[in-house]
Amino acid sequence: MSRILFYLDGYSHDVWREAFRAVDPSVEFRGFPDWGSPDDGPAYAFVWEAEPGLLKRFPNIKAIFSLGAGVDHLMRDPDLPKDVPIIRMGDDGLKEGMAEYVLMSVLMHHRQMPLLATAQSKARWQRVFSRPARHVRVGILGYGALGKCAAEALKPLGYNIAAWSRSPKPAEDGVQHFTGEDALNDFLARTDILVGLLPSTKETEGLLNFDRLSRLPEGASVINAGRGTLIVLEDLIALLNSGYLKGATLDVFPEEPLPADSPLWHQEGLLITPHCAAITRPDTAAEYVVRNIGRIEAGEVPENILDLGRGY
Amino acid sequence: MSRILFYLDGYSHDVWREAFRAVDPSVEFRGFPDWGSPDDGPAYAFVWEAEPGLLKRFPNIKAIFSLGAGVDHLMRDPDLPKDVPIIRMGDDGLKEGMAEYVLMSVLMHHRQMPLLATAQSKARWQRVFSRPARHVRVGILGYGALGKCAAEALKPLGYNIAAWSRSPKPAEDGVQHFTGEDALNDFLARTDILVGLLPSTKETEGLLNFDRLSRLPEGASVINAGRGTLIVLEDLIALLNSGYLKGATLDVFPEEPLPADSPLWHQEGLLITPHCAAITRPDTAAEYVVRNIGRIEAGEVPENILDLGRGY
Numbered sequence: 001m002s003r004i005l006f007y008l009d010g011y012s013h014d015v016w017r018e019a020f021r022a023v024d025p026s027v028e029f030r031g032f033p034d035w036g037s038p039d040d041g042p043a044y045a046f047v048w049e050a051e052p053g054l055l056k057r058f059p060n061i062k063a064i065f066s067l068g069a070g071v072d073h074l075m076r077d078p079d080l081p082k083d084v085p086i087i088r089m090g091d092d093g094l095k096e097g098m099a100e101y102v103l104m105s106v107l108m109h110h111r112q113m114p115l116l117a118t119a120q121s122k123a124r125w126q127r128v129f130s131r132p133a134r135h136v137r138v139g140i141l142g143y144g145a146l147g148k149c150a151a152e153a154l155k156p157l158g159y160n161i162a163a164w165s166r167s168p169k170p171a172e173d174g175v176q177h178f179t180g181e182d183a184l185n186d187f188l189a190r191t192d193i194l195v196g197l198l199p200s201t202k203e204t205e206g207l208l209n210f211d212r213l214s215r216l217p218e219g220a221s222v223i224n225a226g227r228g229t230l231i232v233l234e235d236l237i238a239l240l241n242s243g244y245l246k247g248a249t250l251d252v253f254p255e256e257p258l259p260a261d262s263p264l265w266h267q268e269g270l271l272i273t274p275h276c277a278a279i280t281r282p283d284t285a286a287e288y289v290v291r292n293i294g295r296i297e298a299g300e301v302p303e304n305i306l307d308l309g310r311g312y
Numbered sequence: 313m314s315r316i317l318f319y320l321d322g323y324s325h326d327v328w329r330e331a332f333r334a335v336d337p338s339v340e341f342r343g344f345p346d347w348g349s350p351d352d353g354p355a356y357a358f359v360w361e362a363e364p365g366l367l368k369r370f371p372n373i374k375a376i377f378s379l380g381a382g383v384d385h386l387m388r389d390p391d392l393p394k395d396v397p398i399i400r401m402g403d404d405g406l407k408e409g410m411a412e413y414v415l416m417s418v419l420m421h422h423r424q425m426p427l428l429a430t431a432q433s434k435a436r437w438q439r440v441f442s443r444p445a446r447h448v449r450v451g452i453l454g455y456g457a458l459g460k461c462a463a464e465a466l467k468p469l470g471y472n473i474a475a476w477s478r479s480p481k482p483a484e485d486g487v488q489h490f491t492g493e494d495a496l497n498d499f500l501a502r503t504d505i506l507v508g509l510l511p512s513t514k515e516t517e518g519l520l521n522f523d524r525l526s527r528l529p530e531g532a533s534v535i536n537a538g539r540g541t542l543i544v545l546e547d548l549i550a551l552l553n554s555g556y557l558k559g560a561t562l563d564v565f566p567e568e569p570l571p572a573d574s575p576l577w578h579q580e581g582l583l584i585t586p587h588c589a590a591i592t593r594p595d596t597a598a599e600y601v602v603r604n605i606g607r608i609e610a611g612e613v614p615e616n617i618l619d620l621g622r623g624y
Binding site for chain 2 (some may be wrong): 093096097099100101103104107108110111113116117119120121123124125126127128129130132133153156157158256257258260261262265266271272273274275276279281
């Protein structure tokens with residue numbers, strides 16, 4: 001029997017309790033604030049944006065599972081226990097959702113939907129011609145598990161795909177790899193539709209500034225489904241307004257929810273989605289957590305364990 | 313050497329002339345109005361919305377190629393030669409374009425982009441949860457070459473796919489087939505996202521009226537990328553306004569261009585594209601025409617030859 005200390009503010013815990021029961025009825029599910037006493041013995045934390053200091057007060061936590069692929073919400077806790085393994089979410093539902101979102105967004109920019117949405121708002125029948133997919137160069141910026149799934153979803157359509165990552169990745173068919181900061185500008189220069197899937201770290205904050213975005217060819221589009229800190233938004237807006245960039249889709253923002261008075265909502269050529277590209281699904285996430293608790297109990301290494309040195 | 317009599321109003325013929333030259337330099341390309349004399353000997357017509365009576369005046373035309381998959385533009389000519397084979401466009405560019413468009417549109421309705429577009433216009437951060445693709449039932453209404461390509465593009469995402477056609481199709485993995493008018497209501501009742509790909513014929517005109525559309529489950533979405541005559545638009549609008557249907561994407565209309573004063577432009581939940589789902593591409597179309605001229609000259613049956621009894 002494993003005990004799970006669950007934290008997710010603003011949502012009912014019932015669907016999560018049921019999901020764990022369906023996977024393993026022996027799991028004891030405790031939703032915050034009913035975590036019981038810190039002395040209750042071994043437990044696993046499964047949290048999203050838990051209040052700072054909370055995890056430290058439960059010294060018997062054996063591992064911390066993040067409810068999302070990002071762990072920046074944990075890193076912001078100055079009292080985060082240092083010796084407890086942290087496991088990022090990697091459930092199949094999250095991967096499927098991201099693959100769908102990236103495929104949809106790439107198709108929308110390839111087929112010029114932002115321009116057609118503007119035309120519709122002006123009651124204008126504006127014929128557009130789009131290039132064949134094999135002449136459209138998609139660039140995936142950040143090539144972890146989610147980036148790889150996005151590439152697999154894009155491949156059947158014949159897009160010309162490249163991926164950039166900090167560390168080298170194994171060669172694969174249908175994806176040209178770029179590695180390290182030195183290769184970033186070359187990667188941007190060959191990319192018509194950029195897909196941001198980077199985590200939030202010191203290195204990625206503000207990475208896509210005016211200079212970097214200007215390395216993209218004229219008429220390029222930008223999609224960000226990673227973290228909102230990646231892009232300097234004023235620079236993106238300036239390049240959209242000048243017509244250098246053709247369009248953008250943003251799912252993530254430095255401040256979420258995006259404030260109602262933000263001018264971004266009404267920016268022409270910009271599509272906004274409310275951080276819903278990939279939402280952790282209770283059914284597949286419960287399977288994932290139970291499977292990895294099993295690995296930990298068996299003395300094995302869990303999937304997607306955090307590398308604290310890299311910060312993701 | 314084959315002679316091609318080409319008709320396409322409002323567009324430069326140069327790109328088409330070049331495309332044929334690239335495929336077969338021996339082709340003699342004549343763009344309207346420079347078709348020469350009706351006595352000039354054997355020729356192939358390759359036309360889109362040619363003026364009525366024109367084709368009849370050239371008795372040496374051995375076959376008529378349509379520039380699009382639809383042939384309703386030919387059927388409207390009361391003087392259409394009756395004994396000349398008609399060949400519908402089936403080039404790979406057209407199929408790729410339609411597969412992209414259908415995949416994009418299905419993803420957009422699955423991931424609730426019409427609702428999110430409305431939320432954006434109101435500066436509203438509205439979280440949405442979308443079902444896993446395997447719980448989304450896509451129904452392809454009209455299952456010819458384009459419908460089949462659309463299904464192949466949808467399959468990798470795991471959608472629950474069905475197809476309806478007038479005549480039986482060979483069984484295939486991953487697609488449930490419905491055949492004939494008797495099965496249409498059952499097909500609609502199991503369909504969350506309907507994809508219209510039917511040709512314009514007497515049988516399909518106004519097929520999707522209030523009664524038929526109401527057979528879809530509540531919350532369903534409708535995509536039409538076939539012909540604009542399929543849907544009774546007042547009925548679609550009524551069902552969108554009542555909230556019974558969640559959204560729609562229309563690429564085709566009874567009157568094109570859609571008039572600027574049409575209320576459709578401003579209909580909430582409706583996405584409009586200007587008949588650009590699948591545009592015939594000069595390079596792949598020229599290949600297709602030359603290949604099928606070769607078949608005709610060799611006494612073989614060309615691809616996609618029109619069945620005049622069915623009208624498509």
